Amino acid sequence: KQEVTQIPAALSVPEGENLVLNCSFTDSAIYNLQWFRQDPGKGLTSLLLIQSSQREQTSGRLNASLDKSSGRSTLYIAASQPGDSATYLCAVMVVGAGGTSYGKLTFGQGTILTVHP
Amino acid sequence: NAGVMQNPRHLVRRRGQEARLRCSPMKGHSHVYWYRQLPEEGLKFMVYLQKENIIDESGMPKERFSAEFPKEGPSILRIQQVVRGDSAAYFCASSPSYRITEAFFGQGTRLTVV
Numbered sequence: 244k245q246e247v248t249q250i251p252a253a254l255s256v257p258e259g260e261n262l263v264l265n266c267s268f269t270d271s272a273i274y275n276l277q278w279f280r281q282d283p284g285k286g287l288t289s290l291l292l293i294q295s296s297q298r299e300q301t302s303g304r305l306n307a308s309l310d311k312s313s314g315r316s317t318l319y320i321a322a323s324q325p326g327d328s329a330t331y332l333c334a335v336m337v338v339g340a341g342g343t344s345y346g347k348l349t350f351g352q353g354t355i356l357t358v359h360p
Numbered sequence: 361n362a363g364v365m366q367n368p369r370h371l372v373r374r375r376g377q378e379a380r381l382r383c384s385p386m387k388g389h390s391h392v393y394w395y396r397q398l399p400e401e402g403l404k405f406m407v408y409l410q411k412e413n414i415i416d417e418s419g420m421p422k423e424r425f426s427a428e429f430p431k432e433g434p435s436i437l438r439i440q441q442v443v444r445g446d447s448a449a450y451f452c453a454s455s456p457s458y459r460i461t462e463a464f465f466g467q468g469t470r471l472t473v474v
Contacts, residue, residue: 247402277463286451286467287403332403336463346393346455346463347416350403 245270245337249351256323256358264318264354266333271311274336277348278307278318281330290331291318295338323358330355362387364454364466365434372472373442381437381469385454392435393463394427397449409435442473 246269256262266276275294279287291300291307293316299308306319320327334348365384373379385392394406396419408416409429420427424442429435439446449470453463 275462279465284470287465289462289464292462334403334463345408345415346391346453347405347408348393348395348403348453348463349405350395352402 245273245335245349247333247335247349247351249331249333249354251354252352253355254357256356258323258325258358258360260323260358261319261321262323262356264320264331264333264356266316266318266351268314268316268335268349270337271314272338273311274338276307276309276316277334277336278305278316279332279334281332281353283330287332320356323356325358325360327358328356364389364452364464366450366452366466366469368469369467370470370472372474374474375443376441379439379442379446379471379473381439381450381452381471382434383437383452383454383466384434385452386456386464389454389456389464391455391457392429393453393455394435394437395451395453397451397468399448403451406437439471442471444473447471447473 248267250265277292278290293300293309304321309316330353332353333351392409395403397403405419407420407427424440426438449468451468452466
């Protein structure tokens with residue numbers, strides 16, 4: 244059974260710092276890995292998606308890496324801003340029968356990020 | 361192209377009542393997934409549906425919960441005889457085909473059972 248763990252559970256940093264959020268998963272047979280952002284009381288916003296054959300993806304100040312063999316992913320946020328404050332969720336899509344998959348995601352518990360001015 | 365639409369956004373039910381949560385997928389998407397986020401817990405998969413078919417309901421509680429995705433209209437997650445423990449945020453995601461690579465989520469319905 245796939246399990247996803249995110250460390251740290253919470254992180255508080257001053258504005259401008261570069262930071263790293265960690266995600267680990269127990270079953271390396273994943274189809275892809277996705278990082279989401281969730282604001283309080285709101286839905287999920289997809290930030291980055293990394294296919295199993297990729298090593299990293301970048302979008303603006305965000306960079307996500309994937310090491311499938313070790314079951315790890317990191318989300319790097321450069322020059323953090325107060326607007327980055329949110330819960331960051333990591334989710335993996337598991338390979339199904341025949342090597343294909345569908346949209347069933349297994350989520351981590353999330354990292355609550357607070358960036359203070 | 362509107363995103364995944366869920367309604368209502370907030371729903372309050374008394375214990376023993378029924379809750380009906382609706383999800384309209386993105387235009388052109390025929391696959392729907394429901395997830396539940398209990399307080400202080402992560403999101404958990406509940407059920408995966410295609411039009412008129414339940415494909416995977418491995419995360420659905422055995423009793424009181426049901427889901428459908430009719431040929432016409434939104435997907436419905438139905439909870440009968442709600443209890444306090446059903447209070448949670450329920451999220452819907454949709455995808456265009458079986459071979460998807462990305463999940464698009466709605467804003468969620470927050471169910472409170474009083």
